[in-house]
Amino acid sequence: MTQLTRAANGTHPTRSFDLVIFDCDGVLVESEWLEGELLTESLRGEGIEITVDEAVCRFAGRQLADISSNIARELGIRLESEFWSRFLGRLEAALREKLKPVPGVIELLGNLELPFCVASNSPRDRLIVKLRAANLLPFIGTRFVSAEDVVYPKPAPHLFLFAAELMGTRPERCLVVEDSFSGLKAASAAGMQAVKFLGGRHCTPQYIAKLSGVPVFGTACNGAELLSILTSCNAA
Amino acid sequence: MQRSTLELIVKIIQLSDIHLVAGDGELFGLHPARRLLKCLKHIEAHHGDAELVVFTGDLVHDGDPLAYLALKEIVAHFSLPIRLLLGNHDHRENFRGVFPGCEVDENGFVQSSFDKDGVRCIFLDTHVPDEGYGLLCSARLEWLRSCVSAAGDKRLLIFMHHAPEGTGFGVPGFSDIAFVDPESFWNAVAAGHVLQIFAGHYHLPVNAVVNGHPIVVSRGTSHQIVLDLANFRRPEFVDAEPTYNVILVGGDSVCVHEWSFLNESTIVRPHMPK
Numbered sequence: 349m350t351q352l353t354r355a356a357n358g359t360h361p362t363r364s365f366d367l368v369i370f371d372c373d374g375v376l377v378e379s380e381w382l383e384g385e386l387l388t389e390s391l392r393g394e395g396i397e398i399t400v401d402e403a404v405c406r407f408a409g410r411q412l413a414d415i416s417s418n419i420a421r422e423l424g425i426r427l428e429s430e431f432w433s434r435f436l437g438r439l440e441a442a443l444r445e446k447l448k449p450v451p452g453v454i455e456l457l458g459n460l461e462l463p464f465c466v467a468s469n470s471p472r473d474r475l476i477v478k479l480r481a482a483n484l485l486p487f488i489g490t491r492f493v494s495a496e497d498v499v500y501p502k503p504a505p506h507l508f509l510f511a512a513e514l515m516g517t518r519p520e521r522c523l524v525v526e527d528s529f530s531g532l533k534a535a536s537a538a539g540m541q542a543v544k545f546l547g548g549r550h551c552t553p554q555y556i557a558k559l560s561g562v563p564v565f566g567t568a569c570n571g572a573e574l575l576s577i578l579t580s581c582n583a584a
Numbered sequence: 585m586q587r588s589t590l591e592l593i594v595k596i597i598q599l600s601d602i603h604l605v606a607g608d609g610e611l612f613g614l615h616p617a618r619r620l621l622k623c624l625k626h627i628e629a630h631h632g633d634a635e636l637v638v639f640t641g642d643l644v645h646d647g648d649p650l651a652y653l654a655l656k657e658i659v660a661h662f663s664l665p666i667r668l669l670l671g672n673h674d675h676r677e678n679f680r681g682v683f684p685g686c687e688v689d690e691n692g693f694v695q696s697s698f699d700k701d702g703v704r705c706i707f708l709d710t711h712v713p714d715e716g717y718g719l720l721c722s723a724r725l726e727w728l729r730s731c732v733s734a735a736g737d738k739r740l741l742i743f744m745h746h747a748p749e750g751t752g753f754g755v756p757g758f759s760d761i762a763f764v765d766p767e768s769f770w771n772a773v774a775a776g777h778v779l780q781i782f783a784g785h786y787h788l789p790v791n792a793v794v795n796g797h798p799i800v801v802s803r804g805t806s807h808q809i810v811l812d813l814a815n816f817r818r819p820e821f822v823d824a825e826p827t828y829n830v831i832l833v834g835g836d837s838v839c840v841h842e843w844s845f846l847n848e849s850t851i852v853r854p855h856m857p858k
Contacts, residue, residue, distance in 0.1 A: 473663035476632035480663075485633040492632065 364582050365462060366521040369511050369540070372468035372475060372492075373409065374527040377482045378448050380408040380550035386442055387415075390435045396425060404550035405558065409528025411469055411501060412436070440477065447481040450548050452571015457487040460578055462523075465491035467511040469501045469530075491515070503530040505538035512538075523565065523581065525574065527551065532562045541565040545574055593834040594700050597627055597664075598743065600640040600784030600828075601804025603673060606650035612807050612821050616645070617654060619805045619826055619846065624662050626845035631830060635700050637664050638707065640784040640802060641671025641745025643679070652682035670694050670711040671745035671785060672718060672761065689727045697731050703779075703833050704735040708744035716761030718746025718785070725772045732776035739836065740778045747783035747801055749794045755786050756812055757819035770795050780838045782829070789827070789842060800840050802829050 374380035384404035391398055396419075407415045412432060420426045457464070465488070468475050472494035479485050479492065493514065498506040512522050524535035524542040527550075535542040544567045546556055551569075565581075568574035604616045627637060644651035659666055668686060670676060676694065680686060687696035693709040708728065710718030720728065732740065748769040752758030763769070781799045787809040790801035808824040830841040 472628055472632070473661065476628060476663040479632070480665075489633045490630060497629075 367517040502534035508538040600802040603806040647675025719764040
C-alpha cells in the first residue's frame with residue numbers, strides 16, 4: 349500500500365494515506381482574512397497603518413503572542429495588554445457572527461472518503477467557536493485538537509503527531525492540508541507529507557510567494573482541486 | 585470508517601445542580617465554582633461538537649444575584665451554546681436580572697424549546713418561589729401543551745429540574761419537595777412523542793420509568809446525598825464524584841452516558857496505534 353506511482357496527469361505522485369489532517373484557520377474557515385481585517389482596524393486606532401493584505405501576509409498562521417512580538421520588533425511599537433484583550437473581545441464576537449467556511453470546504457468534507465481530523469494552533473475554546481460558526485462540526489465531530497492539547501504548537505511537530513495518535517494512525521500514513529509556512533514546517537517535522545491549500549481569501553499573490561520553495565505533496569488552489577488530490581492519492 | 589451513524593445523531597450535554605455561591609465561596613466545604621469550571625473545561629475538551637449544554641436548575645444555592653453574576657462570568661468564557669433552567673434553590677427575578685437575554689415564555693417563566701433534526705428539546709420552569717417542591721401552574725402547562733402540539737411528529741426530550749414524579753424516588757428528605765401534580769404534566773405531554781425526560785434536584789443518579797416514560801436524573805456537579813432508604817427526613821451530604829450526562833439522540837433512540845469529570849481515571853491500557 350505504500351508504493352509510489354505517478355498520477356495520470358504526472359503532477360504529483362500517487363500513494364495511499366490513512367488519514368487527512370486539516371489545519372483550521374485559512375484552510376477550513378476564512379478566519380485569517382477576518383482576523384486580518386480586524387487587526388488592521390484595531391492597529392489603525394493605534395496610529396499604525398497597514399493593509400489587510402500586509403496583515404495576513406505577515407501574521408497568518410501565527411499565535412497572538414507571536415504577532416505582538418513581531419509588531420514590537422519590526423514596527424518598534426509595543427502594544428499594551430489592554431489592546432490585545434480589546435482585540436480578542438472583538439475577534440470572538442466577529443468569529444461567532446461573521447465567520448464563513450472557505451469556499452468548497454463543505455462539499456469537500458461531505459465527499460471525502462478518507463478519515464480526517466483537524467489540528468489547529470487555536471486555543472480549544474476559540475477553535476470550537478470557529479468550527480461551530482462555519483457549520484463544520486457536523487462533519488468533524490470531536491475529531492479536532494488544539495494548541496492547548498500539546499506542549500509546543502506548530503511549527504513543532506507535536507500537534508500533528510498527537511492528532512495522528514488520537515486517530516490511531518502512524519505519522520507516515522497521514523497527509524496534512526496546510527496554508528501556512530509554520531504549518532508546513534510542522535508537517536515536515538512530524539514526518540508527514542503535506543498539501544499546500546491556497547483556497548482561502550488571504551491567499552494573495554504576496555502570501556503565496558512566501559510559501560514557494562517549500563516541498564509539498566501537492567498544491568490546490570480551491571476546494572475542488574483539493575478533493576481531487578485527496579481522492580486520487582488513494583485511488584491507486 | 586468515521587462516517588458512521590454518529591453523524592446523524594444530535595448530541596446534547598446535561599449538567600445540573602451547580603449550587604454556586606458568590607465569589608469562590610465554599611458550600612459544605614466544597615467549591616461549586618471550581619467544580620463548574622472543571623466541568624465546562626472537560627466538556628470543551630471532549631464534546632465541543634455538542635449542540636447545546638443544558639443546566640437543569642439549582643444554578644445557585646440561595647438565589648443570590650452575586651452568585652448569578654459569578655455564573656455569568658464563568659459561562660461568558662465557555663465556547664458552547666448553553667440553556668439555563670431554574671430549580672428550587674434559584675430566584676427567578678434575580679436570575680432574569682442578571683441574564684436579561686435568557687429565553688422565557690410569554691408569561692416570563694424560564695421556558696423555551698430548541699429544535700434540531702427531528703428532535704425538539706423542551707425546557708421547563710418548575711420553580712416555585714420560597715418552596716422546595718416543583719410544579720407547573722396552569723399558565724406553564726398551557727405553554728407546554730402548545731409547545732408539544734406545535735412539535736408535530738418531532739421526538740421530544742424534556743428538561744426540568746423536578747422530575748414529574750410525586751414520591752421523591754425514595755431519596756431521603758425529598759418526599760416533601762418532589763413534583764406536585766405529575767398527572768397534569770403527563771396530560772399536557774400526552775399528545776407528543778416523548779422519548780426521555782432529564783431532571784436534576786435529587787443529587788443522586790436516578791434512572792426511572794414513570795408513566796411508561798424513561799427519566800434520567802443527573803447527580804449534578806455539587807454535593808451529593810447518601811442513598812439511605814431507611815432515613816426519610818435527615819439527608820446526609822457527601823463529597824461524591826460529580827458527573828454530567830452526554831445525551832445522544834438518533835431516530836427513536838436515546839443513549840445517555842454519565843461521565844465523571846473531576847478526577848481522571850488512571851489509564852491502565854492505552855489505545856495502541858494500528
